[in-house]
Amino acid sequence: xxNLTLLRSYALKTNPASLPxxxxxxxxxxxxxxxxxxxxxxxxxxxxxxxxxxxxxxxxDLTNLRTLLKGNKExxxxxxxxxxxxxxxxxxxxxxxxxxxxxxKWDIWMGFHPVPSxxxxxxxxxxxxxxxxxxxxxxHYNSFRPKLGFFQHIDDVLSWxxxxxxxxxxxxxxxxxxxxxxxxxxxxCFRCDAMFKNIPTLKSHLEEEWNKLxxxxxxxxxxxxxxxxxxxxxKSTTSHGDSSSGTPPKRQKLESPPDDVTx
DNA sequence: GTTCTAGAAC
DNA sequence: GTTCTAGAAC
Numbered sequence: 031x032x033n034l035t036l037l038r039s040y041a042l043k044t045n046p047a048s049l050p051x052x053x054x055x056x057x058x059x060x061x062x063x064x065x066x067x068x069x070x071x072x073x074x075x076x077x078x079x080x081x082x083x084x085x086x087x088x089x090x091d092l093t094n095l096r097t098l099l100k101g102n103k104e105x106x107x108x109x110x111x112x113x114x115x116x117x118x119x120x121x122x123x124x125x126x127x128x129x130x131x132x133x134x135k136w137d138i139w140m141g142f143h144p145v146p147s148x149x150x151x152x153x154x155x156x157x158x159x160x161x162x163x164x165x166x167x168x169x170h171y172n173s174f175r176p177k178l179g180f181f182q183h184i185d186d187v188l189s190w191x192x193x194x195x196x197x198x199x200x201x202x203x204x205x206x207x208x209x210x211x212x213x214x215x216x217x218x219c220f221r222c223d224a225m226f227k228n229i230p231t232l233k234s235h236l237e238e239e240w241n242k243l244x245x246x247x248x249x250x251x252x253x254x255x256x257x258x259x260x261x262x263x264x265k266s267t268t269s270h271g272d273s274s275s276g277t278p279p280k281r282q283k284l285e286s287p288p289d290d291v292t293x
Numbered sequence: 294g295t296t297c298t299a300g301a302a303c
Numbered sequence: 304g305t306t307c308t309a310g311a312a313c
Contacts, residue, residue: 033294068294147294168308227302228307 037150038089040064041078059083061116066154068164070174073124073138073157077113078150084109092151095142095182099190099202107191113153114140114184120155128157134247141183143173144209153184160220161240168229172213175220180212 040049046057055063055075060083066074081089084105091101098106117140128135137158146152160174174181190201217226221239226232 230307 033148035149037064037076037078037148037152038081038093041081041092041150042089043080044082046080055120058116060112063116063120066156069156069162070165070170071156071159071162073127073155074162075120075124075155077116077120077153077155079109079113083112089150093149094146094151094204095144095187096202096204098151099198099204103191103198107188109151110184110187110191113151114188117153117155117184124155124157132244132247133251136243139174139176139181139183140185141181142187144180144182144204145206154181158220159236159240161236165233166229168217169213171217171229171232172215175218177220178212178215178218180209 040046040053040062043049043062046054046062049062049064053064053067055065057063057080060080062078062080064076064078066076079092081092084092087098087101087105087109091097091105092109098109121138121140124138125135138155139158140153140155142151142153154174156174158176160171165171172178172180176183187201190198193201217229217232218224219226219232219235219239224235226235
Protein backbone atom coordinates (compact mmCIF):
# COMPACT_ATOMS: atom_id res chain seq x y z
CA UNK A 31 0.00 0.00 0.00
CA UNK A 32 1.45 3.29 -1.03
CA ASN A 33 1.52 6.19 1.39
CA LEU A 34 -0.31 8.40 -1.04
CA THR A 35 -3.55 6.42 -0.84
CA LEU A 36 -3.32 5.07 2.69
CA LEU A 37 -6.02 7.38 4.05
CA ARG A 38 -8.31 6.44 1.17
CA SER A 39 -7.93 2.78 2.08
CA TYR A 40 -9.07 3.63 5.62
CA ALA A 41 -12.03 5.66 4.39
CA LEU A 42 -13.13 2.76 2.16
CA LYS A 43 -13.33 0.27 5.06
CA THR A 44 -16.78 -1.15 5.62
CA ASN A 45 -15.74 -2.05 9.14
CA PRO A 46 -13.41 0.65 10.52
CA ALA A 47 -13.20 -1.21 13.83
CA SER A 48 -10.90 -3.66 12.05
CA LEU A 49 -8.23 -0.94 11.91
CA PRO A 50 -5.54 -1.27 14.58
CA UNK A 51 -6.16 0.76 17.74
CA UNK A 52 -2.85 2.55 17.12
CA UNK A 53 -4.48 4.04 14.00
CA UNK A 54 -8.16 4.41 14.80
CA UNK A 55 -9.34 6.72 17.57
CA UNK A 56 -13.07 6.50 16.84
CA UNK A 57 -15.61 6.33 14.04
CA UNK A 58 -19.21 7.19 13.18
CA UNK A 59 -21.46 6.24 10.30
CA UNK A 60 -20.01 9.16 8.32
CA UNK A 61 -16.48 9.75 9.60
CA UNK A 62 -13.27 8.19 10.87
CA UNK A 63 -11.01 9.83 13.43
CA UNK A 64 -7.43 8.61 13.35
CA UNK A 65 -4.19 9.54 15.09
CA UNK A 66 -1.82 11.50 12.88
CA UNK A 67 1.13 9.14 12.48
CA UNK A 68 3.56 12.05 12.73
CA UNK A 69 1.87 14.38 15.22
CA UNK A 70 3.11 17.94 14.95
CA UNK A 71 1.60 18.92 18.31
CA UNK A 72 0.97 17.21 21.62
CA UNK A 73 -2.51 16.26 20.34
CA UNK A 74 -2.98 15.71 16.61
CA UNK A 75 -5.85 13.85 14.91
CA UNK A 76 -7.24 13.52 11.40
CA UNK A 77 -10.97 13.30 10.64
CA UNK A 78 -11.89 11.62 7.34
CA UNK A 79 -15.24 11.39 5.55
CA UNK A 80 -16.21 7.78 4.86
CA UNK A 81 -16.65 7.08 1.18
CA UNK A 82 -20.17 5.62 1.26
CA UNK A 83 -21.59 8.25 3.58
CA UNK A 84 -22.02 11.08 1.09
CA UNK A 85 -23.44 9.46 -2.04
CA UNK A 86 -23.60 10.36 -4.87
CA UNK A 87 -20.18 11.88 -4.14
CA UNK A 88 -17.54 9.43 -5.26
CA UNK A 89 -14.24 8.55 -3.66
CA UNK A 90 -12.68 10.83 -6.31
CA ASP A 91 -14.80 13.81 -5.25
CA LEU A 92 -13.41 13.23 -1.75
CA THR A 93 -9.75 13.21 -2.87
CA ASN A 94 -9.08 16.63 -1.35
CA LEU A 95 -10.68 19.98 -0.56
CA ARG A 96 -10.22 21.24 -4.11
CA THR A 97 -11.93 18.26 -5.78
CA LEU A 98 -14.74 18.42 -3.22
CA LEU A 99 -15.44 22.14 -3.71
CA LYS A 100 -15.31 21.77 -7.49
CA GLY A 101 -18.36 19.46 -7.41
CA ASN A 102 -21.86 19.80 -5.96
CA LYS A 103 -21.78 22.76 -3.57
CA GLU A 104 -24.58 21.57 -1.26
CA UNK A 105 -23.07 18.13 -0.85
CA UNK A 106 -19.65 19.69 -0.30
CA UNK A 107 -21.06 21.87 2.47
CA UNK A 108 -22.66 18.81 4.02
CA UNK A 109 -19.30 16.99 4.08
CA UNK A 110 -17.45 19.93 5.63
CA UNK A 111 -20.23 20.49 8.18
CA UNK A 112 -20.19 16.84 9.17
CA UNK A 113 -16.42 16.97 9.68
CA UNK A 114 -16.87 20.17 11.66
CA UNK A 115 -19.46 18.59 13.97
CA UNK A 116 -17.16 15.65 14.59
CA UNK A 117 -14.20 17.96 15.19
CA UNK A 118 -16.20 19.95 17.73
CA UNK A 119 -16.91 16.76 19.67
CA UNK A 120 -13.27 15.70 19.42
CA UNK A 121 -12.15 19.12 20.64
CA UNK A 122 -14.12 18.62 23.86
CA UNK A 123 -12.50 15.23 24.40
CA UNK A 124 -9.04 16.68 23.81
CA UNK A 125 -9.76 19.49 26.24
CA UNK A 126 -10.74 16.96 28.91
CA UNK A 127 -7.48 15.12 28.31
CA UNK A 128 -5.55 18.40 28.47
CA UNK A 129 -7.01 19.08 31.91
CA UNK A 130 -6.32 15.52 33.05
CA UNK A 131 -2.73 15.50 31.88
CA UNK A 132 -1.65 19.11 32.26
CA UNK A 133 -4.18 20.72 34.58
CA UNK A 134 -5.27 23.30 32.02
CA LYS A 135 -6.43 23.55 28.41
CA TRP A 136 -5.13 25.54 25.48
CA ASP A 137 -6.28 26.29 21.94
CA ILE A 138 -7.09 23.65 19.35
CA TRP A 139 -6.76 24.30 15.61
CA MET A 140 -9.05 22.66 13.06
CA GLY A 141 -8.42 22.96 9.35
CA PHE A 142 -7.23 21.65 6.00
CA HIS A 143 -4.02 21.75 4.02
CA PRO A 144 -4.71 23.32 0.62
CA VAL A 145 -1.96 21.18 -0.91
CA PRO A 146 -2.15 17.89 1.01
CA SER A 147 0.56 15.23 0.85
CA UNK A 148 -1.91 12.32 0.91
CA UNK A 149 -5.05 11.60 -1.04
CA UNK A 150 -8.46 11.58 0.61
CA UNK A 151 -9.84 14.63 2.36
CA UNK A 152 -8.68 14.93 5.95
CA UNK A 153 -9.39 17.56 8.58
CA UNK A 154 -6.48 18.27 10.94
CA UNK A 155 -7.44 18.70 14.59
CA UNK A 156 -4.40 19.61 16.67
CA UNK A 157 -3.51 21.38 19.87
CA UNK A 158 -1.97 24.83 19.47
CA UNK A 159 1.57 24.13 20.62
CA UNK A 160 3.51 22.60 17.69
CA UNK A 161 5.54 20.88 20.32
CA UNK A 162 6.43 17.41 19.09
CA UNK A 163 9.49 15.42 18.01
CA UNK A 164 7.85 14.99 14.59
CA UNK A 165 7.74 18.75 14.04
CA UNK A 166 11.06 18.85 12.20
CA UNK A 167 11.06 21.11 9.17
CA UNK A 168 10.08 24.58 8.00
CA UNK A 169 7.45 22.96 5.81
CA HIS A 170 5.95 21.14 8.80
CA TYR A 171 5.82 24.29 10.87
CA ASN A 172 4.50 26.63 8.21
CA SER A 173 1.82 24.16 7.15
CA PHE A 174 0.14 24.69 10.54
CA ARG A 175 1.10 28.26 11.46
CA PRO A 176 -2.36 29.79 11.88
CA LYS A 177 -1.79 33.28 10.48
CA LEU A 178 0.41 32.35 7.52
CA GLY A 179 -2.44 31.55 5.14
CA PHE A 180 -1.50 27.99 4.26
CA PHE A 181 -3.58 26.24 6.93
CA GLN A 182 -7.25 26.65 5.99
CA HIS A 183 -9.27 26.97 9.19
CA ILE A 184 -12.55 25.10 8.89
CA ASP A 185 -14.60 28.11 10.05
CA ASP A 186 -13.17 30.07 7.14
CA VAL A 187 -13.89 27.27 4.69
CA LEU A 188 -17.49 27.12 5.93
CA SER A 189 -17.81 30.88 5.50
CA TRP A 190 -16.94 30.60 1.80
CA UNK A 191 -20.28 28.85 1.23
CA UNK A 192 -22.18 31.91 2.45
CA UNK A 193 -20.05 34.42 0.56
CA UNK A 194 -20.50 35.72 -3.00
CA UNK A 195 -20.26 32.85 -5.50
CA UNK A 196 -17.32 34.61 -7.14
CA UNK A 197 -15.45 34.52 -3.83
CA UNK A 198 -16.39 30.88 -3.28
CA UNK A 199 -15.12 30.01 -6.73
CA UNK A 200 -11.90 31.92 -6.21
CA UNK A 201 -11.13 30.27 -2.86
CA UNK A 202 -12.10 26.85 -4.21
CA UNK A 203 -9.31 26.95 -6.77
CA UNK A 204 -6.76 26.11 -4.06
CA UNK A 205 -3.93 26.53 -6.51
CA UNK A 206 -0.66 24.85 -5.66
CA UNK A 207 1.21 27.86 -7.06
CA UNK A 208 -0.57 30.15 -4.58
CA UNK A 209 -0.03 28.07 -1.45
CA UNK A 210 3.17 26.09 -1.87
CA UNK A 211 5.47 29.16 -1.72
CA UNK A 212 4.02 30.04 1.71
CA UNK A 213 5.72 26.98 3.16
CA UNK A 214 9.08 28.59 2.48
CA UNK A 215 8.26 31.80 4.40
CA UNK A 216 10.28 32.90 7.43
CA UNK A 217 9.93 30.99 10.68
CA UNK A 218 7.81 33.14 12.96
CA CYS A 219 6.58 32.22 16.44
CA PHE A 220 2.82 31.71 16.26
CA ARG A 221 2.43 33.22 19.74
CA CYS A 222 4.69 36.30 19.77
CA ASP A 223 5.62 36.73 16.09
CA ALA A 224 9.36 36.72 16.82
CA MET A 225 11.39 35.53 13.85
CA PHE A 226 13.90 32.65 13.88
CA LYS A 227 16.71 31.73 11.53
CA ASN A 228 16.26 27.99 11.75
CA ILE A 229 14.21 25.16 13.20
CA PRO A 230 16.35 24.37 16.26
CA THR A 231 16.21 27.97 17.52
CA LEU A 232 12.48 28.13 16.83
CA LYS A 233 11.95 24.85 18.67
CA SER A 234 13.78 26.03 21.77
CA HIS A 235 11.76 29.24 21.67
CA LEU A 236 8.51 27.24 21.43
CA GLU A 237 9.71 25.31 24.45
CA GLU A 238 10.16 28.60 26.34
CA GLU A 239 6.71 29.75 25.25
CA TRP A 240 5.27 26.48 26.47
CA ASN A 241 7.01 26.80 29.86
CA LYS A 242 5.68 30.33 30.16
CA LEU A 243 2.16 29.04 29.51
CA UNK A 244 2.58 26.30 32.12
CA UNK A 245 3.83 28.82 34.69
CA UNK A 246 0.98 31.20 33.92
CA UNK A 247 -1.59 28.43 34.30
CA UNK A 248 0.03 27.24 37.52
CA UNK A 249 -0.16 30.76 38.96
CA UNK A 250 -3.78 31.04 37.86
CA UNK A 251 -4.57 27.72 39.50
CA UNK A 252 -2.83 28.70 42.73
CA UNK A 253 -4.72 31.98 42.81
CA UNK A 254 -8.02 30.21 42.22
CA UNK A 255 -7.51 27.68 44.98
CA UNK A 256 -6.38 30.45 47.34
CA UNK A 257 -9.54 32.39 46.55
CA UNK A 258 -11.57 29.23 47.03
CA UNK A 259 -9.96 28.58 50.42
CA UNK A 260 -10.58 32.16 51.52
CA UNK A 261 -14.24 31.98 50.49
CA UNK A 262 -14.64 28.74 52.43
CA UNK A 263 -12.89 30.17 55.49
CA UNK A 264 -15.10 33.24 55.37
CA LYS A 265 -18.21 31.11 55.15
CA SER A 266 -17.34 28.55 57.81
CA THR A 267 -18.09 29.60 61.38
CA THR A 268 -16.72 26.38 62.88
CA SER A 269 -13.02 25.86 62.20
CA HIS A 270 -11.94 22.35 61.18
CA GLY A 271 -8.33 23.24 60.52
CA ASP A 272 -6.47 22.44 57.30
CA SER A 273 -8.52 20.26 54.95
CA SER A 274 -5.63 20.17 52.40
CA SER A 275 -8.03 21.09 49.61
CA GLY A 276 -5.35 22.87 47.61
CA THR A 277 -3.63 19.71 46.35
CA PRO A 278 -2.98 20.03 42.63
CA PRO A 279 -4.15 17.24 40.30
CA LYS A 280 -1.68 14.52 39.45
CA ARG A 281 0.17 15.17 36.20
CA GLN A 282 0.65 12.26 33.89
CA LYS A 283 3.78 11.87 31.87
CA LEU A 284 3.18 12.66 28.22
CA GLU A 285 2.78 9.40 26.39
CA SER A 286 4.68 8.86 23.19
CA PRO A 287 2.49 9.03 20.10
CA PRO A 288 1.32 5.83 18.39
CA ASP A 289 3.27 4.55 15.41
CA ASP A 290 2.14 3.54 11.93
CA VAL A 291 0.48 5.49 9.11
CA THR A 292 1.70 8.57 7.29
CA UNK A 293 0.74 12.22 7.35
C1' DG B 294 7.53 10.01 5.04
C1' DT B 295 13.36 8.96 5.70
C1' DT B 296 18.29 9.07 4.59
C1' DC B 297 22.17 11.14 2.58
C1' DT B 298 25.07 14.87 1.66
C1' DA B 299 26.83 19.37 -0.53
C1' DG B 300 27.34 23.68 0.61
C1' DA B 301 25.64 27.73 3.13
C1' DA B 302 25.57 29.90 7.59
C1' DC B 303 27.64 30.59 11.70
C1' DG C 304 35.19 23.23 12.58
C1' DT C 305 30.22 22.57 13.48
C1' DT C 306 25.43 23.27 12.60
C1' DC C 307 21.80 23.47 9.63
C1' DT C 308 19.09 23.38 5.35
C1' DA C 309 17.33 21.67 1.22
C1' DG C 310 17.28 18.75 -2.71
C1' DA C 311 17.81 14.07 -4.57
C1' DA C 312 17.05 9.31 -4.10
C1' DC C 313 14.41 6.01 -2.12
